[in-house]
Amino acid sequence: DEPVSALDVSIQAQVVNLLQKVQRELGIAFVFxxxxxxxxxxxxxxxxxxxxxxxIEVGDRDSIYARPRHPYTHALLSAVPEVMLTAQDAPRRERIRLAGDVPSPISPPSGCRFRTRCWKAQDRCAAEEPPLVQLSGNRDGHLTACHFPEEPSTGAREEDIVLDPALAALEEGGPDPAATETTRDG
Ligand code: SF4
Structure with a gap:
């Protein structure tokens, strides 16, 4: 749980490298x-x-990052810093700012838990919890829980996710197999 969040970036890269080495050698999966x-x-x-x-959404990495269908996933990806964007690119970027605070998990909203902050919420969202299902246009294994999902054409651009150079250097060897990672609610 957040194994590198408190570390200096260069140390982050070393820890990530070590975890991937352990994964390769032992053939294990991580929940990260x-x-x-x-x-x-x-x-x-x-x-x-x-x-x-x-x-509220799960799928393979490329599918989630390139084609988020849940509004919350779309908002998360839109909020990534734009330090790598050029002035020409920047105006095309849509940043979604969520209103309100995260409700108490002890007493979550009825229906869809995201409805109190979702700009697409309708009456159905309060009455009926959306199931986690594969939507038309999604890849196998990409599941989304939303009554009114984003269009399949809604995409987060590759350059929206900025990888630190120290971590980018690790990508030369490619990702390790069998790792699973979860972004925490917030
Ligand atoms: S089910 Fe409704 S409130 Fe929940 S994410 Fe989808 S549109 Fe928004």
Whole structure:
């Protein structure tokens, strides 16, 4: 759970490298919980996004990052810093700012837990909890829990997720197999 979040970036790279070495040598899987979307993308083959204690979207890394269907996932990806964007690219970027606070997990909202902060919420969202299902247009294994999901054409651009150079250097060897990472609700 957040194994590298409190570390200096160069140390982060060393720890990530060590974890991947251990994974290669022992052939094990990791459940890696983190807020840093760049590290999640670097480390994981499958990604689960949680909100208020529930998985609201899960799928392979490329599918989740390139084609988020849940509004919360889309908002998370849109909030990544733009330090790598050029002035020409920046105006195309849509940043979604969520209103309100995260409700108490002890007494979550009825229906969809995200509805009190979702800009697409309708009456059905309060009455009926959306099931985690594969939507039309999604890859196998990409599941989303939303009554009114984002269009399949809604995409987060590759450059929206900025990987620190120290971590980027690790990608030369490619990702390790069998890692699973989960972004924490917030
Ligand atoms: S089910 Fe409704 S409130 Fe929940 S994420 Fe989808 S549109 Fe928003």
């Amino acid at each position: 919980i983190a807020h840093d979307l760049a590290i999640v993308r670097h480390f994981s083959q499958r990604v689960a996004v949680m909100y208020l204690g529930k998985i």
